[in-house]
Amino acid sequence: MHQEFSTGTEIDAERLAGLRVLAGLLPLHRQKKILNDQAGTHTSRLRGRGIDFSEVREYQPGDDIRSMDWRVTARTGDAHIKVFREERERPVLICCDLRASMNFATRRALKRVVAADIAALFAWSAMSHGDRVGGLVFNDTHEFDLRPHTGRKTLMAYLHQLASTPVSQPAEAAPRMLDICRHIARIARPGTAVYIISDWSGFDDECERVLYPLSRHCDLLAVHVSDPFERDLPAGHFDVTDGNQRRSLHVSDKSRQEHQQHWRQAVADLQTRLMRLRAPLTFITTENDPLDQLRQGFGLGGGGRR
Structure with missing residues (x-):
């Protein structure tokens, strides 16, 4: 079944629903180790999923001593360890910037x-991988969040919110972010996998400080969305519009170079x-x-569709 991504200016809930047929081409659970390597981190096998306490049992050769239950060990006189099990469904929180x-x-x-x-x-x-899906959608004035749950109901509500969130008037980027x-x-x-899809406008040192504790116990993954015009502003005269008004823009060679330098510095920062934050980008x-861009960025290789 062939499914195209959206074009133009409108977010279409029906098209978002149709992207289900492409889910198998982006196996998020397979990119975890690759992304952790990209972020320069070493992640334990339990990070990225919640863990539930299961039982306390006697220590056996080969058990991880870090799991030792010292209270039970002291009380009984025999070494005991705590046993944990992974949650079957990982909570996934998908945060989408519509500012x-x-x-x-x-x-x-x-x-x-x-x-x-x-x-x-x-x-x-x-x-499709059996995870619990939730999401956050935000513009310049409001945010809508759905806590992770299994099943289609929450997912479809999230897709509806993506399509129905209005374009808001610009606000100060840093405070809103x-x-x-x-x-x-x-x-x-x-244990939540947190995906943030944004142009990251306004993400500064204070934003990093706020997310730092989160990055210690969640898998944080960043997607940066941009337009070629933003990173490589061409010189010349251009007509620009916001859909209501039209203006003429003149870009000199000097302003073009300054813009490109500013862009490169912002991306590096x-x-x-x-x-x-140990967050792959x-x-x-x-x-x-x-x-194709996601597969390449996630280390899954290009050519997702033929």
């Missing part, structure tokens, strides 16, 4: 449309902050197929 800064593109689809497609694909992939980081840190329980541009 005014995402309402931009010069190629194929608006950044917000691409971000919504990626969020939907993540949701379908997680559900900080508010969202605080919200994520508040609702993500230990973001990479540094996310590296400290995948870059997505509006001009190319999101699935």
Whole structure:
């Protein structure tokens, strides 16, 4: 079955639902080790899923001494360890940025449309693996969150919210991004895989500080959505519009070089902050197929579709 990603300016709930057929081409559970290697971290086999206490039993040769239950050991005089088991369903929280800064593109689809497609694909992939799917959708003034649950009902509600969240008036990027980081840190329980899909406008040192405790007990993964015009501003005269008004923009060679330098520095700063958070970063541009970019960024190889 052939399924195309969205183009244009509108987020279509029916198209988001149709991305279910591509879920098998983005096996999120397989990219975990590769992304951890990219982030320069060593992650235990239990990180990324919640763990439940199962029982206390006598120590056996080969058991991890770090699991020793010293209270029971002291009481009985025999070595005992705590046994834990992984939750069958990993909680997954997919956070999608639909602020005014995402309402931009010069190629194929608006950044917000691409971000919504990626969020939907993540949701379908997680559900197909038996994980509990939840999400956060935010614009410049409001946020809507659904706590992770199994089944289609929560996922479909999330897709509906992606399609129905309105474009809001621009607000100050830094305070709004900080508010969202605080919200994520508040609702993500230990063991959650947290995907943040954004242009990361306003992500600063304070945002990093807020997410730092979260990064110690969750798998945090970052997707950066941009348009080619943002990273490589061409020189010349251009007409730009927000859908209501039209303006003429003149870009000199000097301003183009300054913009490119600023862009490179901003990306380098973001990479540094996310590296400290042990959060792998995948870059997505509006001009190319999101699935191929995600597979390459996640270390799964390109060519997801033929």
